[in-house]
Amino acid sequence: GSCKGQFAVQDRETGQSKPYWVGAQSLYGNAGRDLILRFQRVSPMELSPHDPSVIYYGSQHLHRSRDMGVTWETMSPDLTAFPPHAQGASGEPITRDVTGEEFYSTLYAVRESPHQAGVIWTGANDGPFHITQDDGDSWQDITPPDLPEGGRVAWIDVSPHRRGSAYYAVYRYLLGDYAPYIYRTDDYGQTWSRLTTGDNGIPADWPTRVVREDPDREGLLYAGTEFGLFISFNNGGNWQPFHLNIGNIPINDIQVKNKDLVIATQGRAIWILDNLSALHQITAEVTVAESHLFAPRDGYRTSTAAHLLGPNIDYYLPTPTSGAVTLDILDQAGGTVNSYSSAQPPRGGGRGGGFGRRGGGAPAPSVTTSAGFNRMVWDVRDTEGLPVPPGQYQVRLSVGGESQTQQFNVLIDPRVESGGVTVADLQEQYEHNKTMNAMVVEVDALIERVQEAQNTGDANLQRRIAPIAEQLITAPIRYSSPGLRDHITYLQGMTARVDMKIGRDAIARHEVLRVELDEITRDANAILGSGN
Known part of the structure; x- marks a missing residue:
C-alpha cells in the first residue's frame, strides 16, 4: 500500500515485507508548510506499463524508482496549487490532530500513457492538472480554465485507443x-x-x-x-x-x-x-429494431457455477412484450438441445447440476421480457438435464413471429483439460449418460406394465408376473438385494457427477445390464404380450 510516502515490498517466498520510504521524513505532528515532502492518506503509486521495475509515487512532486524503491529521484517541480492558507496543521490551534496524512496540496492521481513511455499525466488534490511528454524534463500546467479552484482530481484515465486523449474526474x-x-x-491537454x-x-x-x-x-x-x-x-x-x-x-x-x-x-x-459483449455490439439501429439477438460470448462447461460460466444469451427488446419470447438452443445440425420460453416457468432450479453434480441451488435459466437488455445464462444442459459436450451450438430468438440466430461455442473447462480429459472423452460421457437415461426410462416403463398386471385382480396373472417384479424392483426391506432398476440407476449416477473420462468398467457394466434388461423384457412380453 501507499501512505505518508511509505510502502512495502512483499517477498512471497519468505513472507517478509521490506519497508521503504520516499524522503524518510517523519510526518507526524507537522504542518504542511514545514514539510520537505507532503503526502496524504492514499498517495498515488503507479507501475510503469512499459517497464514493471519502474515505480512512480506522488507527494507534491512526482518521484520515480528504478530499483523497487531502494533509491528515488524527484522528476518534477511542485505540481500542486499550494495555497498558503491551507498549509497549517490539522485542527490547529485548539485540537491539533496530525498523524502524517492530513495534508492538502499533494498529488492524488498519476498515470503514464500506455502508448508512449515518458508521457505522464498528474492531478492534485487542490486542483491542477499537469503533463510531461519528455519523461519529466519539462512539465506543462494543463488545468481546464473553466474548472473552479481547489477540486480534488480523483481519477485519470488515459484513453486505451488514442494517443493524447485522457479523461479526468474531479x-x-x-x-x-x-x-x-x-x-x-484529445490533444495532450491543450484543450x-x-x-x-x-x-x-x-x-x-x-x-x-x-x-x-x-x-x-x-x-x-x-x-x-x-x-x-x-x-x-x-x-x-x-x-x-x-x-x-x-x-x-x-x-x-x-x-x-x-x-x-x-x-x-x-x-x-x-x-x-459479467460479459460486456452486448454493450460492445449495440448500435442505434439495434435500439429501434423489433428485437435483437447479440452474438454470445463463448461459455464453459463446468461442474460448478454453470449459471455464471455458461454462455450469456443477451437480447434487446425496445419495449416490454406481453407475447411469448422463446430461446431455443440448437446443435450445428439444427436439432433442438433445449428450449426456454417466457410463457413457461423456469424449470430445474435448485438442482445440484443434475445427478448429483455440484453447484446446488443455482437458478434455472429464465427468459425475461423487459424493455432494454435481457439476459439468460444457459446452464449448458439439454432437456434431460445432462451437461452437453463442448462444441459449436446455435441460439434462436423468437419474438412476435420473427426469429434470428447466432452461433457460439461451449468450451471445455481448462482445469479439466489440464487433468488429461479431452473433448472426445466428454462426448463419450455424454452419449453414455444419454444411453443410461434411456435405459432408466425403459425399465420404468416395464415396471409400470408389471405393476398394472399385479393390480388387475387376476390371480393367475399375478402369480406368473411375480418373479418378473422381484427381478426388477428392490423389496421394501432394509438392505434387500437390489432389483435391476436400482442397478441401472446406480450406474447412471456413477458417470454423471463430474467431467471425466468414464471408466471402462462402467461401459462393460452397461453391456451386462443391457443383456439383463432385454432378457427380462422378453420374459415379461411372453406373459403380458408385447403390445401391453
Whole structure:
C-alpha cells in the first residue's frame, strides 16, 4: 500500500515485507508548510506499463524508482496549487490532530500513457492538472480554465485507443460544490471538453469520482459518481444511469477485465457485471429494431457455477412484450438441445447440476421480457438435464413471429483439460449418460406394465408376473438385494457427477445390464404380450 510516502515490498517466498520510504521524513505532528515532502492518506503509486521495475509515487512532486524503491529521484517541480492558507496543521490551534496524512496540496492521481513511455499525466488534490511528454524534463500546467479552484482530481484515465486523449474526474463536494466534473482532452491537454454539463444525463448535483473508457469499444465510457454508475456510448456526449442492482452508492474505482466490468464501492463491496459483449455490439439501429439477438460470448462447461460460466444469451427488446419470447438452443445440425420460453416457468432450479453434480441451488435459466437488455445464462444442459459436450451450438430468438440466430461455442473447462480429459472423452460421457437415461426410462416403463398386471385382480396373472417384479424392483426391506432398476440407476449416477473420462468398467457394466434388461423384457412380453 501507499501512505505518508511509505510502502512495502512483499517477498512471497519468505513472507517478509521490506519497508521503504520516499524522503524518510517523519510526518507526524507537522504542518504542511514545514514539510520537505507532503503526502496524504492514499498517495498515488503507479507501475510503469512499459517497464514493471519502474515505480512512480506522488507527494507534491512526482518521484520515480528504478530499483523497487531502494533509491528515488524527484522528476518534477511542485505540481500542486499550494495555497498558503491551507498549509497549517490539522485542527490547529485548539485540537491539533496530525498523524502524517492530513495534508492538502499533494498529488492524488498519476498515470503514464500506455502508448508512449515518458508521457505522464498528474492531478492534485487542490486542483491542477499537469503533463510531461519528455519523461519529466519539462512539465506543462494543463488545468481546464473553466474548472473552479481547489477540486480534488480523483481519477485519470488515459484513453486505451488514442494517443493524447485522457479523461479526468474531479470532485469539489468537500468545498460545498456538488457539481460533477469529468473532462476529456484529445490533444495532450491543450484543450478540454467538460462531459458533465448537468443536463446530459448525470445530475447537476451528483459529484464524480471515477471515469473509465472501455478498452474494447472506443467512446464507451463508465462513470462512477457519489450516487451510482453511469454509462455513455458517445464519448461523454450523453450519459445514462447504469446502476442495475447496485443502487445509489458511491463508486470509487472501475476496471474492465477480460470484458467484464468490475467496480469498487465506498463500503458496499466489489461488484462484477459479467460479459460486456452486448454493450460492445449495440448500435442505434439495434435500439429501434423489433428485437435483437447479440452474438454470445463463448461459455464453459463446468461442474460448478454453470449459471455464471455458461454462455450469456443477451437480447434487446425496445419495449416490454406481453407475447411469448422463446430461446431455443440448437446443435450445428439444427436439432433442438433445449428450449426456454417466457410463457413457461423456469424449470430445474435448485438442482445440484443434475445427478448429483455440484453447484446446488443455482437458478434455472429464465427468459425475461423487459424493455432494454435481457439476459439468460444457459446452464449448458439439454432437456434431460445432462451437461452437453463442448462444441459449436446455435441460439434462436423468437419474438412476435420473427426469429434470428447466432452461433457460439461451449468450451471445455481448462482445469479439466489440464487433468488429461479431452473433448472426445466428454462426448463419450455424454452419449453414455444419454444411453443410461434411456435405459432408466425403459425399465420404468416395464415396471409400470408389471405393476398394472399385479393390480388387475387376476390371480393367475399375478402369480406368473411375480418373479418378473422381484427381478426388477428392490423389496421394501432394509438392505434387500437390489432389483435391476436400482442397478441401472446406480450406474447412471456413477458417470454423471463430474467431467471425466468414464471408466471402462462402467461401459462393460452397461453391456451386462443391457443383456439383463432385454432378457427380462422378453420374459415379461411372453406373459403380458408385447403390445401391453
